[in-house]
Amino acid sequence: MSKGGFRRSGLEWFSSLPACLLLLAVVVFSTSSDIHNQMLRGGEQLWSGYYKLRMDPVPPTCDPDRDIDAAVARELAESPDADDPMAALLGAEEKDPADVRLAIERSVADCQEAHRSYVNLKDQLTPGVKAYRAVELFVADLIAFGLESQRYILVILVMLCAVTATLTRHHIAMRAMETRLDYTVSLTLQTVANAMLLGSSVIFRQSSLGAETTVSAEELLLHNFWITGFACLTLASLYRLFRVPNGLQDGGSLNRAFLAVPLYTVMCLISGTYFALIGHSSGIGIYLGKMMELADMFLNVGLYVWVGMMLKQTRLATLVFNVFRPWRMPPELLAVVAVLVAAIPTAYTGASGIFVIAAGAVIYSELRAAGARRQLALAATAMSGSLGVVLRPCLLVVVIAYLNREVTTDELFGWGIWVFVLTASLFSLVAVTVNRQSQFDLAPSSVAFPAMIQALKPLIPYVLVIAAVVLFYRFALDVKMDEFSAPRLLPVIMLAVLLYEHVSLKKRRGKTSGELNHQGLERSLRGATNDTTAEIGALLLLLGLSVSIGGVIERSHIMQSFPQAFDSAWSAMALMVVILVILGMIMDAFGAVILVTATVASIAYSSGIHPVHFWMVTLVAFELGYLSPPVALNHLLTRQVVGEAEILAAQQEGGSFYQRHERIIMPLITMGIALLLVSFVPLMFYA
Template sequence: MEQSVRVGHRTIYEWLAALPAFLVLVFVIILNTSHTMHAQLLQLGESVWEGYFLLRHDPVEPSCNLNMDIDVELNRLIQERNSQPVDEFDLFAPEPVDPAIMRKSLTAAKEQCQIKYDQYDATKDRITPAVQLFRSVELGVAKFGELGMATQRVMLAILVLICGGTALVRRHHISLRPMVTAMDYRVAAGAQFIAFSILFYSVYSFKEIAFSAGIEVSTEHAVLHYLWIFGFGAPLLITLYQMVVIPKDAKPGGNFLTAQLAVPLYATMCIVSGIYFISADHPAGIGIYLNQMMELSQLFLNVGLYVWIGMLLKRTEMAQKVFNIFRPLRLPPEMLAVAVVALAAVPTAYTGGSGIFVIAVGGLIFMELRRAGARRQLALAATAMSGSLGVVLRPCLLVVIVAALNNEVTTDQLFGWGVKVFFLTTVLFAFFALITRKEPGEMLNRPEGDVWPEFKEALKPLIPYVILISVTLLVYAILLNAYLDEFSAPIILPVLLLVILIYERLSQEKDVLKRENLNIDYVEHRLEESWDDLRTGRDSMEKTLREATTETTGHIGALLMLMGMSVSIGGVIERAEVMAMVPTEFSSIWLAMALLVVVLVIVGMFMDPYGAVILVSATIASVAYDSGINPVHFWMVTLVAFELGYLSPPVALNHLLTRQVVGEEEVRLSKEEVKGENFYYRHEKILLPLATMATALILVAFVPLLVAY
């Protein structure tokens, strides 16, 4: 429906979902930029007007009497004191007045008053029109930052509800397998109806508790309560509609048990946690944990920004030109896959989560590997692993959170060992990829002729990008004193990509002949494009941003809903004291490590990285420390175990995300492509990442123990 109903050449979906999501994301960028800008404005004000902090507001005239006559005031005070009756038996009666001491006190007070008036006059005289203009800007930026911080939780809730709702309408939520039959659609819709019923009941119960507790509820939290109630109530009608109205392309029939695999993961998590909290007579449980998620609003807003960054990157030509560098080398597909996975570790380090990176850039990586001749199973394996190697590298936000929650480790220690783990996993991936090649003899072949001229030609198109990136980062460094790190990356990267997109649009030559088959039917088929877009053969910036944001909303909704329910599952594990079943002491450090590895992999299979780190810090970490495992060693094992969990069936989240960004058709073709092959090649997309990360986990977990003991 959203594709057929249009208002002003835009779909209803773009007006009601993509545009609000775009505004929220832009608001977050401006808000965080304003904090840095305000700090720079304060420094600039201080450098231009010394003592600028005194000039930020109009000075208040002192209330003391500058023209006080000391003799008159002294006589008044003495007379006032002498008029009071004196009880000679009162132990607390004041001492007799000493005129000399009182005169000295009055003289000092008058001198202080003069100083205050001098400061007042000096400050008032320094407030020139230039100061007034500057401070109006500075104070305006400060007030905007304060307003933004006060509404940040509300912005995240709006983003979750808008994007989660659009993922629901477009059936874009993450599940173990796609919906194919009519039974799949009905079961998935029914499960989501139950999930949203539980969510509605939970947030309503939490609201009742909050408003009846006798504690004043802030405006922001009150708005959050009503947002959740409305946001989880409306989808009940949508899911009821989806249970009745099945897409026309759905296959008739289906099996009820098989259809359970098509139920979105967030719905399953919600039902499980809801049953636990309701049976424990704590129906507000999920609502409480959702509000705890809001306390980390900046973190989850950054998730949305990173997904948007990936969709913008997907629409640039930069990644393709980077791949062009490898083409003259005629690398075998396996070697190219190794190079791509290793290079992808760098941007992953800035996103802080492999799943986020797969959603952002996975489709692009798969496409380029296929273009280079990689078989589909290998391309799917490399895409799923593309974000797995960088979570241990600086400046990964996940590592920063680990260090913040655990005083036993520092970021320098974790990042230092993270480099070693990165090289280990890269070597292992290369080893397994190369020994499983179908044509081993080609590995030794070299490109014919001199590849240097072709290589130089491939490098030339990248020079403008290097200049643009350098200039943009330099501008941020000079004007805002902001550098590309784990804190500024989600704010700088969207601007950087917009600069690149503008450059690409301006550098494209207008060629009317590019649309050789341009006709009325074609124009009517693409009403959303302007005539200029069609005539020049290129998309406008507005259309590029609109399409990127439209694609982003579905991905954000699927990911944030999954993360929110993952936090709730973590609450169930914590409240049910599941980790209490794990012994707190072990007779053997080897046994302790083996058990912890299994537990950590299972946690990684069912929880998002941020929720998993919080859970492990609160429960499992102390068990490892008490067992004599070095804290740095334990957290390196944890990070690798999480990545193995994200690649392991039955959930295999990174593979589900890969399927989501690559498309069901490519996954289907990958299965047809390997018919008649042996077991490994039929399941290479699963087995290659598992072999790499499982071997890495065993080495990271147990080799240091061999050295230490």
């Protein structure tokens, strides 16, 4: 899980530049759709009936000068004779000359109108229209290409970043590799898992080609991309296995070595072994292929991580914390403020784990700089993304509403506000009352308030830059900032912020006390993308294998062993809570939502649990699962971003049992109480 040996130099662009271009391509393709909509509207305003001018008019083939009398005569001549007994037998009737003339006159009139329309459209095709049309059609083709290439971009991004994470030893595991035994065990099992992924993909490709249905060229290309990617990943792990880094300790135990195996490897070995035993060796490849059905969602995850890493390169977090420093808050209260403030960006990043990866390092470093003890700072960092997942415009809630017609985003976000108030109140209560180690001696308002106002001034340019981007999209492209547009707006906003800092801090050379010494736009973007590449590789591969674990649970019919309906909503809820927390421990949010939708949700509905209530419980239960040992994914992600040294230093701190394990216990108390209240209190009113 630790980063291995990539030094910051221009050479790292060989890894991160392609990832940067792919992420930019996603933003460009999605934004081009908004541009195209505006171009169509603009074309219609400039030239009435522009939609007819988008293609060259085709001249009509009919004759506008057709002789009506001659045509009537020919039509009547071809009419059957009324005295003909055979015609009478077949039911043919003699045509009425008046009806024939009327039909031909209408046909000639329509033909003449078609010719007039053709001439009119041809006259309207001015050079200006043709130039505008050429640009508009190019944008339309760009959109079509972007939609078709989404799946390929995702596969290339996942494989590129997974190889990078393997070479830099940045995969997510229960503990870091410290000894040579840890390294050997971890890389050996990674190689086995990668070879298993490669083999499953090859078998899936062969079975698809051998099926009765034809495989399209696009699907075949997608198969080849997966196979090539997993081949490269296998070679990367083999290279790392035989290229042992310096600095590893001798010795070690086998039990601890297994904890250094990445989570994706464990999931792959479990699911791959299961599918092989049931004679379904292509199972992993099939379930990884299901990622393509939600390619836009997984690409949004990559964009959110990129946004967080760009945020880490800016001064924004420091400036926001500067606003609260004049009050001389005790560390516990500052941790509450940090978690509450983090709820808003969490809502825009879609899931707590994504936010921890994206901004956890910033929150931890700022809390430590403000005097927070390590255990408290680690607890706040792990929980920083847990409160905002129920707020608009969280991507996870949008996915729930998309997969479940029983609920809407308005219903979920409406009740999510109350869940946020509850969890925020509980966290505040636990932080400032349980094991409080600091005196609440706030600065006088007469001193703190003016200093706070002064600290707000440096934030004004950032607010203006962000507002400028949002207003540009709103009025120029008619795009509002919401759960659907956030993934493509936020990268543009952060790029604009980096550009502003590049211009402003370059003039001042970053010499003002307390300012970040900004190293320029290119270095900041490169640093952000370097971190993004490794994090995306670790996270998206974990997400993909989590979907495969969901497939194991689904195909093993474990859920069918439970009753499909309960007589009591209370007993059903008790079982739901246990199942949902366990799923949160072993699966990522998006994969777990897909699995719950297919299995558990129907049991809850049929047992009398309201759908909105069920999904609120699901979100809180997942967050408790992400914070609960033995896996505690959010804590693993926290260690991923703050570094193993800080975790070891926190574990060496003394004090009571609670003080020594505060980073684990505090989140469990908060989310555990919240889950009990959210699960069972509403049942008193409708069950």
